Amino acid sequence: MGRLAVAAAVAAWAIPIAALVDSVVPEPYMDEIFHVPQAQQYCRGDFSTWDPMITTPPGLYYVSVAYVASFFPVAWMSRAAKTFDVLCSTAALRSTNVIMAMVCSVLVHDLLLCIRPGIGERKATTYAILLALYPVHWFFTFLYYTDVASLAAVLAMYLFCLKKQFWISALFGAFSILFRQTNVIWIVFFAANGAISYIQDLYPKDNASHENSEPKHQSNKVVSGKDNKIAAQGLRRRRMNSPISKGVVISESTKLYNSLAEEVWDISLKLWNSKCKIFIAFAPFAVVMVAFVAFIIWNGGIVLGAKEAHVVSPHFAQFLYFGLLSAAALLPWHFTPSRVSDLFHLSGKNKTWSSLAVLMGLGLSFVAVHFFSIAHPYLLADNRHYTFYIWRKVIQVNWMMKYLLIPFYVYSWFSIMNILGKSQTRVWVLSFVMSVALVLVPAPLVEFRYYTIPLVILVLHSPVIGNGKLLALGSLYAAVDLSTLVMFLFRPFHWEHEPGTQRFMW
Incomplete structure (x- = not known):
């Protein structure tokens, strides 16, 4: 129910605003002048033509082609060029990000429940809708940029990594690089912390000894002998079955180490002792990293086009x-x-x-x-x-x-x-x-x-x-979003080109 509520809430404002933006600003805007024609080339089946001003890989264009073709498979299969050009209009391509924004919100909802199981459906839904209103993310929901789809791929990678489905996570990680190359850093980040979490599961005694030491000590003051054993086991069972047990272990694990150096040393030792298991479990991420390094060597750098400006x-x-x-x-x-x-x-x-x-x-x-x-x-x-x-x-x-x-x-x-x-x-x-x-x-x-x-x-x-602070922040986001929309729609920009300069004017 939470996912459906999040998707419906985002669609309720994203679809009509997208229609308004398309009616007032129908032509490609800012970097859309590069992305829209390139996507339309792909819609025509021309995958060899590439605009040298585009710096990012063609992941967004593949998604858009698949998205449009899913609604009009006959036109795509018949390669009716003129018809398919109409279907891949600026408005249709922009709608890709409206769908991606809904996906992002659902992924945020699921991630919150995974990271913080005790947060509850209602609060997770509120947070997901709030993040959908974050002004920068919100604005580019209505334009044909790579950012919203890139965020969706990274969040999907994170979610499956937390669920320990590493092959699927690595697949989304590779897909995220097709939207923006710097997402390779987040692949390393999630994989590294996933490996640390993985070895913590392999060494449960370290966490359990700390977690149970204090309750056992306290229980000795009240009960003894057989009662003490039963009480400790019951407490351990309640903690393991508690929806916030993971958060408790994470927060308490920081107290196991007196310093960062001690924590790094202990983790490094565990990683080395379990290196074979870690390598097998996280091999998918290694494959993605090797492929990315090969791409950099082949491309001569991390960006595709306009290298002198980046x-x-x-x-x-x-x-x-x-x-x-x-x-x-x-x-x-x-x-x-x-x-x-x-x-x-x-x-x-x-x-x-x-x-x-x-x-x-x-x-x-x-x-x-x-x-x-x-x-x-x-x-x-x-x-x-x-x-x-x-x-x-x-x-x-x-x-x-x-x-x-x-x-x-x-x-x-x-x-x-x-x-x-x-x-x-x-x-x-x-x-x-x-x-x-x-x-x-x-x-x-x-x-x-x-x-x-x-x-x-x-x-x-x-x-x-609390809900009060969330409401205040949501109201602030909505106010910024509305002012940005008004400026965008009713005070259009005009690009004036002067010899030797590129200057944009109101």
């Missing part, structure tokens, strides 16, 4: 932008008086370590902002993106502003890591931070679309909040 760059400031944007987009988790108070109270417990961590964070952030802030030509030229105005009106409004934002960057990342650390192991948090860095730092162009996948992962692993 050169790998040390854009460390991008990592900081993600932290602030994600914390701001998830206000009830990060920017509330109680949250600020909790972080200050936590830092007061170990002032020396906290002071060193803050100073190191501020120093590294200053270096990243001062030496590794990149203004890509696309960022400066295209005023159809929010990043165009944020860069000019906020970050570059004066020379001091980019430095004044540093404390907010540091606070955001400390808040993110602290929240994740409450439910995940130190290794999991570290691997997530490293994955975000590997995805974002090499990208010279600031694009909020690149932040969507890690932001969704953040929500999936953040504490459950």
Whole structure:
């Protein structure tokens, strides 16, 4: 029932808004001028023609062809070119992402129930609908971009990895690379943490000994002998049958280790001792990685086209932008008086370590902002993106502003890591931070679309909040969505090309 409710709720607003967008903006918009003609080439059965300006693989075009052909198989089989061109119109191609948005929401719903079994159907449904309204994801639901389908493939990969169906997970991982090459980082992230979870299941005594030590100690004060044994067994049974038992084991497992180094050493030892079993279980992911490396060697790089505009760059400031944007987009988790108070109270417990961590964070952030802030030509030229105005009106409004934002960057990342650390192991948090860095730092162009996948992962692993905060955040998202839609539909952009420049004007 939850899945059906989520899909119906997303379809209820996505379908009419998509129809409105198609009626007001029927022609390809922004990067659609590359994606739509390329997909239409595939609709004609021409799979050899390729636009050199397209940087991503053709996964979205394959999905669109299959999607359209499923409704009109006769036209596809007969290769009625003119008829099929009409069927692969801009509106029809855009509708691919409307379907993908519904799939994303259902996958978020299932992932929440898998990661947090105690959350309940109603709360999982609410969260899934809320994420469907996240402004960046919401906006590109109505355009023919790769982002929504890419998110769907990554979430499907994660879901099947959690269910330990590794062949299916790896298959979706390979499919996700066909939408965006950087998804290979999330394949490694999910596979690595899946392997760690796998070996924890192979060594249950380590968790059980810690889990049962405290209850047995307490039970000795009340009962003894045979009663003590029965009570301990009953408690163990209740914990194993509890819907939140997995979450309890995960959160308590962080207490098994006194430091990150001890945790890494113990996990490495277990991985080495079980290397044969791990290799057999996770061989599908290894096959995908080998194929991806072969692709990079064959292609001469990670991007397909426009390589000169997408050169790998040390854009460390991008990592900081993600932290602030994600914390701001998830206000009830990060920017509330109680949250600020909790972080200050936590830092007061170990002032020396906290002071060193803050100073190191501020120093590294200053270096990243001062030496590794990149203004890509696309960022400066295209005023159809929010990043165009944020860069000019906020970050570059004066020379001091980019430095004044540093404390907010540091606070955001400390808040993110602290929240994740409450439910995940130190290794999991570290691997997530490293994955975000590997995805974002090499990208010279600031694009909020690149932040969507890690932001969704953040929500999936953040504490459950009350209905009031969810309603407030949903209202904020809806307000931003509505204002974006109004600007998009009623203040259309016009592209003015001047000699030697590319400048977009209202």
